[in-house]
Amino acid sequence: MKKFIAMALFSAMCVTSLAGCGSSNGSGGSSAEGGTQAAAESDWEDVSAKGEMTIGMTLFAPMNYYDENNNFVGFDTELAQAVGEKLGIDINFVEINWDSKEIELNSKNIDCIWNGMCSTAERQETMTLSAPYLYNTQAMVMKADREDEIMSSVDGLTVTAEKGSTGEGKLQGTIADDDTVEVSAMEYFANSNYVASDSMAKALMEVKAGTADVALVDSVAAYGMVGPDTDYSDMVINVDNNFGLQEYVIGFRKGSDLEQHVSDAIDELYADGTVAQLAEKYNLSDLLIENDAQAATEAPEAATGDTAAEAATAAAE
Amino acid sequence: MLGANPIESLTSGFLLNLELFAVTLLLALPLGLIITFCSMSRFKPLKWITKVFIWVIRGTPLMLQLFVVLYAPGLLFGIPMSSRFTAAVIAFVINYAAYFSEIYRGGIESISVGQYEAGKVLGMTRSQIFFKVVLLQVVKRIVPPMSNEIITLTKDTALARVIGIGEIIMSAERFTKMGLIWPLFSTALYFLVFVGVLSLLFGWVEKKMDYFRV
Numbered sequence: 001m002k003k004f005i006a007m008a009l010f011s012a013m014c015v016t017s018l019a020g021c022g023s024s025n026g027s028g029g030s031s032a033e034g035g036t037q038a039a040a041e042s043d044w045e046d047v048s049a050k051g052e053m054t055i056g057m058t059l060f061a062p063m064n065y066y067d068e069n070n071n072f073v074g075f076d077t078e079l080a081q082a083v084g085e086k087l088g089i090d091i092n093f094v095e096i097n098w099d100s101k102e103i104e105l106n107s108k109n110i111d112c113i114w115n116g117m118c119s120t121a122e123r124q125e126t127m128t129l130s131a132p133y134l135y136n137t138q139a140m141v142m143k144a145d146r147e148d149e150i151m152s153s154v155d156g157l158t159v160t161a162e163k164g165s166t167g168e169g170k171l172q173g174t175i176a177d178d179d180t181v182e183v184s185a186m187e188y189f190a191n192s193n194y195v196a197s198d199s200m201a202k203a204l205m206e207v208k209a210g211t212a213d214v215a216l217v218d219s220v221a222a223y224g225m226v227g228p229d230t231d232y233s234d235m236v237i238n239v240d241n242n243f244g245l246q247e248y249v250i251g252f253r254k255g256s257d258l259e260q261h262v263s264d265a266i267d268e269l270y271a272d273g274t275v276a277q278l279a280e281k282y283n284l285s286d287l288l289i290e291n292d293a294q295a296a297t298e299a300p301e302a303a304t305g306d307t308a309a310e311a312a313t314a315a316a317e
Numbered sequence: 318m319l320g321a322n323p324i325e326s327l328t329s330g331f332l333l334n335l336e337l338f339a340v341t342l343l344l345a346l347p348l349g350l351i352i353t354f355c356s357m358s359r360f361k362p363l364k365w366i367t368k369v370f371i372w373v374i375r376g377t378p379l380m381l382q383l384f385v386v387l388y389a390p391g392l393l394f395g396i397p398m399s400s401r402f403t404a405a406v407i408a409f410v411i412n413y414a415a416y417f418s419e420i421y422r423g424g425i426e427s428i429s430v431g432q433y434e435a436g437k438v439l440g441m442t443r444s445q446i447f448f449k450v451v452l453l454q455v456v457k458r459i460v461p462p463m464s465n466e467i468i469t470l471t472k473d474t475a476l477a478r479v480i481g482i483g484e485i486i487m488s489a490e491r492f493t494k495m496g497l498i499w500p501l502f503s504t505a506l507y508f509l510v511f512v513g514v515l516s517l518l519f520g521w522v523e524k525k526m527d528y529f530r531v
Contacts, residue, residue, distance in 0.1 A: 058494075059491045059494065060494045060495075061494075061495060065495070094481065095481055095483060095487075096481045097478065097479050097480065097481050099479075100384070100388075100479070100480075100481075103384070103388050103392070104388075104481075106391070106392060107387075107388040107389075107390075107391025107392045107397055107398075108391045108395065108397040109387070109388070109391055109397045109398065199490070199494075200494070201490060201493040201494040202493070204493075204496075205493060205498060208498065221494075224494070224495065224496075225494060225495060225496045226496060227496060229496075230495065230496025230497060231496055231497055231498040231499065232496045
């Protein structure tokens with residue numbers, strides 16, 4: 001009996017020593033980082049001290065993806081790397097679960113979200129956002145052989161969009177229509193059934209599998225997914241209806257001073273033509289949003305939406 | 318997170334699943350036994366703390382536990398978890414150790430009092446009785462439920478993708494984003510082959526244990 005108790009105690013000791021081990025690691029970490037934290041509530045000081053900025057992203061063309069030679073490329077990839085060079089820091093890309101991006105940011109696992117993220121009213125509340133750098137619009141994706149039927153009327157059909165995406169917000173009216181909108185998605189799909197998908201890729205799979213008739217997804221992402229060499233070669237992207245323009249931005253922790261440093265570097269990259277070159281390289285020139293400084297001197301034609309939407313369509317084709 | 322070639326990418330993703338599987342087993346098997354001793358302890362507070370721990374771990378989704386391990390350090394203390402893989406290992410080990418401990422307890426409690434009495438008559442100490450008489454019989458009895466749990470673990474490793482571990486399903490989903498669907502469904506083959514090997518292994522272990530007649 002005594003032996004058994006002794007053994008139980010021993011095992012309890014093992015558990016507590018394991019736990020102790022964990023907590024001593026933790027406190028070691030906190031004492032090391034606690035100092036810098038107390039000294040600096042500044043993200044920029046943290047990042048420059050580490051010499052590294054961690055960017056949370058998901059892989060999708062043309063923003064962040066691997067090319068045929070397995071090189072990590074993309075518009076956002078190269079722009080971020082150019083910013084890193086300007087700031088003299090390394091850029092560390094981390095693939096995240098898109099649903100958890102806010103929590104990734106707030107838990108400091110990443111320093112910013114830079115992955116073709118649309119600016120929304122909600123995100124303006126919860127994050128500090130950079131100036132917009134690319135336009136995006138909502139595209140309808142459907143089977144090619146049903147395009148005529150679906151474009152004539154979507155009444156009674158099933159439409160899908162990624163949960164939490166701009167497409168879903170537009171369909172459900174949680175993202176208010178702004179002055180770039182010509183066709184209100186909510187009214188257009190008023191008599192359709194809505195079903196949420198896990199991701200934009202899954203939304204297209206719904207259409208492919210016939211469980212949904214049409215998907216409403218980011219046009220930039222759609223062009224990265226649908227094409228002649230893919231399993232979606234029997235599907236088409238239709239942007240005839242202008243459901244409004246969205247702007248891609250970079251998201252930082254609320255109140256982070258990192259945004260200013262990154263934005264300054266991007267301003268420099270606009271000025272020396274790097275941004276334009278990258279947009280050209282990834283065939284995104286028509287969607288590029290001009291830098292504030294430049295835009296101020298020129299007529300704000302993009303703001304009317306018409307031209308940019310047409311440009312978006314043109315770029316797509 | 319490699320790969321323009323789907324097969325290469327899936328294979329390197331599955332290696333991560335296997336790594337997580339192996340590390341989890343290696344740590345959860347002994348930790349489970351420790352938890353069993355605590356939950357069977359005659360020292361009541363320890364016993365009840367352990368019961369509550371098992372209740373919490375078995376009573377909450379593994380997905381939530383993964384989130385807690387990865388994000389809680391950063392959210393509560395401002396010290397982000399340094400490695401996602403470590404976070405996944407911690408969550409899996411704690412979760413599986415809790416399940417294993419209950420299987421062990423069931424096995425230990427199924428051994429008849431007669432076995433202990435026989436050991437006592439032969440003048441063995443309590444720990445001698447446990448390790449030399451009881452334990453091997455327990456091992457034989459728990460092989461089938463443990464096989465179940467270990468096979469479940471194989472497939473549960475795919476859940477690590479929710480905290481950004483680039484395992485096989487996540488690798489496959491990268492291809493669905495590029496318009497290729499088949500990689501997602503081919504991941505089944507990897508799991509089937511591996512679980513097939515495991516099943517053969519468990520069958521062999523059960524056969525080996527046949528010489529016990531209890």
